[in-house]
Amino acid sequence: MTNTIPRVRFAPSPTGLLHVGNARTALYNWLFAHRHGGLFLLRIEDTDLERSEVRYETQLIEDLHWLGLNWDGGPGAEYEPDTGDHGPYRQSERLHIYAEHTERLLAEGKAYRCFCTPEELEAERKHAAATHGSQVYSGRCRNLAQEEIDLNLAAGKQFAVRLRIPDHPLRFNDIVRGPVEFAAETVSDPVLVRSASGASGGVPVYNYVVTIDDALMGITHVIRGDDHISNTPKQVAIYEAFGWPVPQFAHLSTILGPDRERLSKRHGATSISVFRQMGYLPEAMANYLALLGWGAEDGKTETFTLEELVPLFSLERVTASPAIFDFDKLNWLNRHYIKLADPDRIAKLAERQFILQKPGIFPLWSSNELYTAETIALLASLDPPIHLDIPSQEEIAQRKAWLAQLLALFLPKVDYLAQLPVKAAFIFGIDPDAAHADPENSAILSTDSARAVLSELAGRVRAHTGKVTADDFKTWINEIKSATGANGKDLYHPIRIALTGSHSGPEFDKIIPLIEEGAAMGIAIPTVHDRIEQFVGV
RNA sequence: GUCCCCGUCGUCUAGCCCGGCCUAGGACACCGCCCUUUCACGGCGAUAACACGGGUUCAAAUCCCGUCGGGGACGCCA
Numbered sequence: 313m314t315n316t317i318p319r320v321r322f323a324p325s326p327t328g329l330l331h332v333g334n335a336r337t338a339l340y341n342w343l344f345a346h347r348h349g350g351l352f353l354l355r356i357e358d359t360d361l362e363r364s365e366v367r368y369e370t371q372l373i374e375d376l377h378w379l380g381l382n383w384d385g386g387p388g389a390e391y392e393p394d395t396g397d398h399g400p401y402r403q404s405e406r407l408h409i410y411a412e413h414t415e416r417l418l419a420e421g422k423a424y425r426c427f428c429t430p431e432e433l434e435a436e437r438k439h440a441a442a443t444h445g446s447q448v449y450s451g452r453c454r455n456l457a458q459e460e461i462d463l464n465l466a467a468g469k470q471f472a473v474r475l476r477i478p479d480h481p482l483r484f485n486d487i488v489r490g491p492v493e494f495a496a497e498t499v500s501d502p503v504l505v506r507s508a509s510g511a512s513g514g515v516p517v518y519n520y521v522v523t524i525d526d527a528l529m530g531i532t533h534v535i536r537g538d539d540h541i542s543n544t545p546k547q548v549a550i551y552e553a554f555g556w557p558v559p560q561f562a563h564l565s566t567i568l569g570p571d572r573e574r575l576s577k578r579h580g581a582t583s584i585s586v587f588r589q590m591g592y593l594p595e596a597m598a599n600y601l602a603l604l605g606w607g608a609e610d611g612k613t614e615t616f617t618l619e620e621l622v623p624l625f626s627l628e629r630v631t632a633s634p635a636i637f638d639f640d641k642l643n644w645l646n647r648h649y650i651k652l653a654d655p656d657r658i659a660k661l662a663e664r665q666f667i668l669q670k671p672g673i674f675p676l677w678s679s680n681e682l683y684t685a686e687t688i689a690l691l692a693s694l695d696p697p698i699h700l701d702i703p704s705q706e707e708i709a710q711r712k713a714w715l716a717q718l719l720a721l722f723l724p725k726v727d728y729l730a731q732l733p734v735k736a737a738f739i740f741g742i743d744p745d746a747a748h749a750d751p752e753n754s755a756i757l758s759t760d761s762a763r764a765v766l767s768e769l770a771g772r773v774r775a776h777t778g779k780v781t782a783d784d785f786k787t788w789i790n791e792i793k794s795a796t797g798a799n800g801k802d803l804y805h806p807i808r809i810a811l812t813g814s815h816s817g818p819e820f821d822k823i824i825p826l827i828e829e830g831a832a833m834g835i836a837i838p839t840v841h842d843r844i845e846q847f848v849g850v
Numbered sequence: 851g852u853c854c855c856c857g858u859c860g861u862c863u864a865g866c867c868c869g870g871c872c873u874a875g876g877a878c879a880c881c882g883c884c885c886u887u888u889c890a891c892g893g894c895g896a897u898a899a900c901a902c903g904g905g906u907u908c909a910a911a912u913c914c915c916g917u918c919g920g921g922g923a924c925g926c927c928a
Contacts, residue, residue, distance in 0.1 A: 503925085505926080614876080
């Protein structure tokens with residue numbers, strides 16, 4: 313065989329949202345292809361007609377693109393250099409191909425018809441579990457006489473097609489784990505094609521089609537999850553039956569939750585689209601996934617872009633042991649990339665979180681610029697005219713500047729963007745009763761000094777007219793300091809509680825303008841005056 | 851139960867293939883200190899691991915065997 317370029321594929325089934333484990337598999341395939349100048353294909357494994365849904369395929373493609381991955385063939389590919397030779401890329405569209413191959417195996421005696429009913433097989437399995445434990449198919453239909461087969465067929469008996477597993481050990485090379493060998497006796501004759509009854513009747517089975525597809529698509533390296541290891545000997549037998557070369561395999565270890573069980577929804581977010589909605593950045597996600605089961609050669613570098621990853625990546629360096637998904641480390645990377653990211657991009661994403669969590673604060677219009685002056689004028693000139701209540705460019709700019717101020721204060725406090733409205737909640741008002749009731753707060757507020765500080769503050773706030781500036785506030789604090797003798801925490805804590813509901817938070821210099829300017833531009837925020845009045849009134 | 855895979859700090863990992871440079875390196879988290887009215891950010895620092903038992907060898911995290919522990923597969927699911 314001549315030197316062909318490596319060809320890899322990611323072959324998900326569209327039966328649910330893209331799980332982080334599969335996303336990592338996709339990423340490693342992508343990295344491998346790019347590292348070696350190979351081709352990366354996306355193939356949709358939709359042979360389970362009952363569970364496959366188109367919307368999952370659409371979502372899958374979107375999630376993969378979001379992560380920064382692209383592919384050279386398959387649905388959503390940017391270009392398809394070899395659709396003619398290797399497509400289509402949905403298994404449901406390849407059924408005729410599989411049928412031809414089945415005929416061939418049957419004719420050559422490498423596969424046989426199995427007339428066992430599901431009930432019979434179930435009983436066999438139960439019996440095996442109770443007695444010897446090895447749940448290998450008995451091979452009852454393996455060597456039926458031709459007359460018997462004809463008789464069954466004539467009687468209209470349903471049959472599945474099974475592969476005859478050869479009697480030598482089945483071996484393959486795993487780049488991550490080294491050579492692996494299965495004794496023939498431990499491998500069941502796998503069903504290749506389902507029997508005719510049922511919704512998926514007559515449809516070939518995953519293990520079979522995956523092998524045919526991989527072979528026909530010229531896949532040289534099969535990179536997938538390690539839950540497929542025990543399928544591999546069956547697939548090797550299929551390659552052999554057809555006389556095809558067996559590709560290299562690389563089985564990636566499972567991703568576990570903190571309790572060492574397979575990562576699942578009860579551990580928290582597991583779907584790429586959920587992380588995305590929570591406000592994780594794709595570069596953080598990709599970087600984290602790359603690190604889960606792989607490490608750079610220097611043993612030190614941990615932050616990379618996809619482009620930086622490409623020349624460093626190699627399957628030989630992929631870890632064989634299972635990895636526990638560490639949300640803390642993901643968060644660290646996300647914070648890291650939030651700091652590096654273009655502020656406008658973060659602002660847009662942040663705004664979306666506010667729109668979803670605090671409707672009315674950032675009306676939808678501020679996040680898009682769809683309405684140009686021309687559009688507005690055109691609509692107004694119609695008969696009857698349509699008037700859009702659109703704020704001016706200045707107003708929009710104002711709000712953006714205000715958001716930028718807010719982000720400067722709260723971005724350093726969040727792990728992901730959905731936390732923003734929560735961390736900044738006090739800006740939009742506090743519950744004075746709850747603030748008083750908090751045990752830590754009430755301890756601070758119960759001193760005479762605190763009472764004096766707040767009454768001094770209330771007096772000054774009442775006497776003041778117009779916007780309170782950061783300088784005003786600073787002056788007041790100094791005055792209160794000399795009037796009451798309070799200093800340090802005794803001085804600042806009560807004031808901070810009155811203003812924000814908590815004794816800790818960003819500096820007054822930053823909070824005061826944010827509150828006052830926000831209120832002035834029409835955002836529903838209680839002013840400093842209202843806050844203090846309300847708080848001391850309780 | 852049978853088969854397969856895996857086992858270095860709490861977590862992700864470097865080192866393992868090609869024994870000595872490993873009194874085992876980095877990162878996240880945790881803890882402490884500094885900065886700071888406070889919180890966060892940032893800076894500095896500390897604690898912390900070769901699953902266990904046998905070999906082989908002058909020398910083992912590294913090679914061999916066994917034990918234990920964890921995970922996966924055993925479907926006419928993918």
